[in-house]
Amino acid sequence: MTARVREFNFFLRDYVNLNSTRTKTLHSRVTAVNTFLTDHSDLGDVLGGDVVPQGSFAHKTIIRPHSGNDFDADVLVPMVEQDGWEPKHYTQALHKALQSSARYRDKAMLGKRCVKLDYAGDFHIDLVPFVTRDDGNTYITHRTRNEFIRQDPVAYTAWFEDNNRTTHGHLVRVVRLIKYLRDRSSVQVPSVVLSALLAERVRSFAGMNDYVNVAATLTSLVKALHEYVDPMSMPPWVDDRIGQNLADRLTQSGFENLKSQLKTWSKLMTEALEANADESVEKWRKLFGESFGTSIREASEGVALTASATSYYEKSPAPGEQDIQKDHGIRIALDPKQRVRVVGRMSPNRKGIGRYRPLGGSGNHVPLGRSLRFSIEGCTVAKPFDVYWKVRNAGEEAASRNMFRGEIRKRGEQITESSNFYGQHWVEAWIVKDGVALATDTQDVTILPN
Known part of the structure; x- marks a missing residue:
């Protein structure tokens, strides 16, 4: 098997993935509209918490638009069922609030199931009312048919995220490809x-x-x-x-x-x-076109490339980051029969009021300033065992502030952290028994900017 790890890393980065500038812009726009809605006086008793990414936005499978098209991001707006309101009233109330703002007035368009914020020529955000009714179930609304539609995108996102973990994060990249x-x-x-x-x-x-x-x-x-x-x-x-x-x-x-x-x-x-190594690139080009592998060729011709093309795509080792074998002398002998899940949960709003909710349901997206809890769940390794944790900061802001982190420490079965600055981060746990690491899992954390 010829994996062509570097070629796939570069191909994803240069031709498939949404670039980092557009990703950060999208994240900033979502944070801004979340803050606006949360602070809006007319929605104080209606909103049920922060907006929740859904669809390809939550799953991180948005790709670079083809042929100059824009892209879209779907966001759920949690709303509490209101006495006397028909389904259409939730979308109308959301649209009315946005129309009251000079920032959003010209961008907000009333749709059948959402309010669309159109950032012309780049992307649009679909804000979807997401209502928890008295029966305990969740619904989106259809304005023109004036009906509730039973859906649970949060459950779907959590399921997709669980499958992505099983593939060590590669499912997301496969969907993009x-x-x-x-x-x-x-x-x-x-x-x-x-x-x-x-x-x-x-x-x-x-x-x-x-x-x-x-x-x-x-x-x-x-x-x-x-x-x-x-x-x-x-x-x-x-x-x-x-x-x-x-x-x-x-x-x-x-x-x-x-x-x-x-x-x-x-x-x-x-x-x-x-295929063997000499033939594999050409064979992948039959599928993806002549662009596949070109970044590697440019590198060999002296064109400077960043360190993103490492063996561990999107999880490049940071300066000073620890390794459980090299730095702690713990032998890794992962047993396929032994499993563990790291489950992250965040405080529901800026005030920390209410129940903590699992990160998986929002595609691991977290606003700034939240309290985070990470727990070991579903561990099949027989006790007693030790849990070694790594909290890894990554991204441009972590680099600029020289706050990569990446130390490994023996701690309990639950740890507490906070979302302090924008970027892609992750929390990793190792289950160690008799000096041997038998199981591991990683919880991704995408912290949104202000």
């Missing part, structure tokens, strides 16, 4: 359906090498999806995690095109992954 291929083909499949179909193929009992890197995960999941849908004559049922079918928005012709492309993609991926 497949969306890149989709946008350059005849396939017309909604992103949510495509993402769910791929996530459903993730297996916790998969082979040790199935999810070892981006190339292996991509090939494994696409091959599994091809084998799953190929015998079907109709689109499959795709569960939205509350028993409803996401694939009802997939047309028959779209499904047939997807089946055809999956057959081609799976064949090309398998050939490229199994």
